[in-house]
Amino acid sequence: MKKLSRRSFLLNTGLAVTASTAAVAVPSLLLSNADSKYTGKRLNIALCGLGRYASILADGFQDAEYCKLAGIITGTPSKAEAWKKQYDIPDKNIYNYQNFDNIKNNKDIDLVYIVLPNSMHKEYTIRAAKAGKHIICEKPMALNAADCEEMIEACKNAGVQLAIGYRLHYEPYNLEMKRLGQEKVFGQVRLIEASLGYRTFDPNEWRLKKAMSGGGPLMNVGIYCLQSSRYVSGEEPLSVTAQFGPVTDKQLFAEVEASIMWQLNFPSGLVSNCTSTYNCNVDRFFASADDGQFELSPGISYGPFKGRTSNGELHFPDINQQAAQMDGISKLLLENKPLPSHITGEEGLKDMKVIDAIYKAAATGEKIMIV
Amino acid sequence: MKKLSRRSFLLNTGLAVTASTAAVAVPSLLLSNADSKYTGKRLNIALCGLGRYASILADGFQDAEYCKLAGIITGTPSKAEAWKKQYDIPDKNIYNYQNFDNIKNNKDIDLVYIVLPNSMHKEYTIRAAKAGKHIICEKPMALNAADCEEMIEACKNAGVQLAIGYRLHYEPYNLEMKRLGQEKVFGQVRLIEASLGYRTFDPNEWRLKKAMSGGGPLMNVGIYCLQSSRYVSGEEPLSVTAQFGPVTDKQLFAEVEASIMWQLNFPSGLVSNCTSTYNCNVDRFFASADDGQFELSPGISYGPFKGRTSNGELHFPDINQQAAQMDGISKLLLENKPLPSHITGEEGLKDMKVIDAIYKAAATGEKIMIV
Known part of the structure; x- marks a missing residue:
């Protein structure tokens, strides 16, 4: 399945009908403007760090x-050029x-999107906040929970909003999994299995340096299984x-770890076993509930995704997750509205507390309570 | 997909072609007699224990x-009738x-298939062996590894053959998974995820009584994930x-446990995370190797199964696993040949040693070496 631009998706009646007949909350942004393209002010975003994900x-x-x-912020002149x-x-x-801090005087930049190695998230979030800019910080939010708390405090003090780059909150298949689970469409969920991984080859990659990444695949991709x-x-x-x-x-x-598995225990008795x-x-997500099952495979990466439930196959449009995420955040900021709590720094902090516990559990072999 | 009898499968050219063009070792029994039905002596089997699986x-x-x-062996006169x-x-x-031991004088029974609660497997295997009968004993072989060793010894001393009821060794989709993994068709396997479970409701079921079952879902269905x-x-x-x-x-x-998860570490560095x-x-099996993935879902229960690899969907006939298993064993015994090692008591013992270690690991929270 070819990845569609949003415009071609909107022109594709077949897909739009599939999405609208399915019981999923496809981001309203993606469906509301089939007849009229938005022509108002756009949020001006500067990308901070020009690595693979920035592209x-x-x-x-x-x-x-x-x-x-x-705008862009980079330490490499050739990349700037x-x-x-x-x-x-x-x-x-x-x-x-x-000279990054001078950005506070630049009225043409509304938001800084931090795409730096994990170890730099804290410093650049705090500097962007002090410059009065809203922030999207890539996941994982920082190296540990304590750093997350400093970042939240800095944004609060500066009166700017902080989002974490959780793209899947804007992706139709994942929104459907969330709806099926939270609305108990198949009853109480008893078991979740979520796994995400890929092969890495380059020993010089920053993601393999603990001082820069804070950890291995758990920090990078496992966080989506936790999410x-x-x-x-x-x-x-x-x-x-x-x-x-x-x-x-x-x-x-x-x-850093080559691989890690973890088992989360939830108050309802649900267990989630992740890798x-x-x-x-x-790249797979599976949930089994009292009266049925629902799953995606692939379903956590950049797509395209495939999904099914006990009632049959799921069919949603294959969207550009990055566009949907940045648009969703930008629209709210343009309207001076607060960002939804499930994508803010507080959410990043919650994940980081669990990640801290997962690493402690793996290192000690003990069951760790999450506080 | 309707479950086919072997005869209707053999008459179904479409399915037979699918099976023969796929690179899988479909049990030769299932394909070799398309033109001629076997008319020789049949092995005479007595079922010992007339519960759900005996039906x-x-x-x-x-x-x-x-x-x-x-023949049949049962403690309930109404069932006998x-x-x-x-x-x-x-x-x-x-x-x-x-009066079961009198079966030694009955020339019309060649093999006793033990389908009793787990706690009775040892006693009835040993009694059947002393009566000079070959044995199929349902999985799990016994309550623990020590019991398995006694059973193997008894069969050896009596000169009878002992098989464990591992039906999946006769099932085409699972044979294909085995081939893809062992022949490294997609390279070295790095990760396996295997999960099998169902909902249980009846508190009086023997499977929930530890003295009879030896344990919960691990003993009953998890053993297939281990296998x-x-x-x-x-x-x-x-x-x-x-x-x-x-x-x-x-x-x-x-x-007994309501659920259990376990992580197996293999010499190659492969990790298997099971539930x-x-x-x-x-009901799902997944393997990821250096150059591709292969999976079944459903794939461990009685079928019908669905499977796919990185190269596309798999299509094999949906067979009667019990018929295939009993025929496979019976044919060899009729020919006075030894049973293949992967279905014998020694195999049941290997599984039971791992199961003993899994329960010990869950009870202690420690990593347990398997010896």
């Missing part, structure tokens, strides 16, 4: 209509890490057990 | 051609638990961690 976000801007790529040409970015909206366990159940886990997989490559995995790995490709 | 086996005999239902009428069983081939992890990898696990799920119903789960539960329906 994916830049691609997302092509499908967005409530925001635009207005290349992005300036490719995306027509004015010199006055280009920063490096030394889906929480938002499908609508519950917060009480305790967790966890196990590191073996060090399958001593050079690659000298500093994240840098050893192989896996 | 499923009785149904399997309808599709079998190398064996027949020749009902089965005698329904299956035309002569009085001389009907036993109760008191598939072992036969797909072709390796023996080195160690295991495990976690009991919560007691979700105090009446039902007063004696078995009496809380909800789940």
